[in-house]
Amino acid sequence: MSVDELVRDAVLAATGLPVPGSGLEITVPMPSQRLQNLVELARTVCGQPVTAINIITEELQYQVATAGMEPYLCTREDSMCAVGFLNGTSTVVEDASADPRYSSNPYVDGRRGAIRFYASIPLVTDEGFVLGTLCAGARETGKLSERQRQGLEILAAEIVEALELEHRARQLAGALAEAQRSNTLLADFAGRISHDLRNPLTSILGYVELSQMEAADGPNSQIATYLNVVASSGQRMLDMVENVLAYATIGGDIRPAELSLTAIVADVVQDLAASIETSGASVDCGDLAFSADPVQIRVLLQNLIHNSIAYGRPGVPPVIQITGQRTAEGATLRVTDNGKGISETDRERVLHPLVRLHREDDPPGTGLGLATCARIAAAAGGRLDISSNSGAGTMVTVHLSGNT
Known part of the structure; x- marks a missing residue:
């Protein structure tokens, strides 16, 4: 794997997109509603029967959303979009069978399909890394107007933003789940510690109360004063134990x-x-x-x-x-x-x-x-x-x- 490919796969992983270790060990992910809407809009903009959002790794191409077809997985070697996509420029081919770059591709020569019209818009991050493509295709030859090409390029930029936003949402959901898990564990811990501390404090206060009763009947009133201070401080300590331990959770009360x-x-x-x-x-x-x-x-x-x-x-x-x-x-x-x-x-x-x-x-x-x-x-x-x-x-x- 070249240094450029290593960097690009690292960018894919940082965007939350799966990158396989080898072979075709990856499964095609379910598209989000936002990505599905964007790929449907792309089909409307270009007026072609099939559109897809492709992610391309060192070894394969997989589709995160499609319109007019079922998503599929293929090797990078068989991918039409992998041809020259790293240069970051859009490609529009009226007849792929007449283009030497694509004429022997299995999705053109009949082994897997018979694509004729083909358009590919690279998905480029703000840092200049190409994640894959937004592509359109048809079994008949065709053209794109300059306005349609510009529309697909705008949609490609929106797709990159959507991929990044979905990754941030997954990160936030993971952090929230971890916080909730931590909160539950800490609450359980606080409950156990509260029980362990409350029992001896309650016992101390009980004996203080008995001592106060006995001191009240005796000649040494100073002892009763000391016991009153101990009882007052002990009760406040018991209150602190319960409230501070309750606070020892995320978002304390x-x-x-x-x-x-x-x-x-x-x-x-x-x-x-x-x-x-x-x-x-x-x-x-x-x-x-x-x-x-x-x-x-x-x-x-x-x-x-x-x-x-x-x-x-x-x-x-x-x-x-x-x-x-x-x-x-x-x-x-x-x-x-x-x-x-x-x-x-x-x-x-x-x-x-x-x-x-x-x-x-x-x-x-x-x-x-x-x-x-x-x-x-x-x-x-x-x-x-x-x-x-x-x-x-x-x-x-x-x-x-x-x-x-």
């Missing part, structure tokens, strides 16, 4: 509601009370009323505040400030701290799952926190940006769309 930034941060601070107390961190939050999914936003803020505490500078108590403002698109939330910061070269990378920086004194982690935050922002129709907080620490800006 987003339920926007009117929220108060201070109220959400207060819940998060309560959940992170032990870490805040141990690190000596301070958390300051300005209020903002905005619309977003409450569970998703709580997960986002909890991850960001936890990061600000975990990645503080040694010996420096974390100072964390959360602010928000309305924008034309929806709302913008900012979480700033005085911690180690993230270098400019790493700011894009840390938004990918399982990426950790492995800096000195960094705590262990999964590398999923910022990736989860970025995904939540994207699901809310926005984005997440990382920058420096006035040269020290980190500023994470979350842009939220009001259209979610």
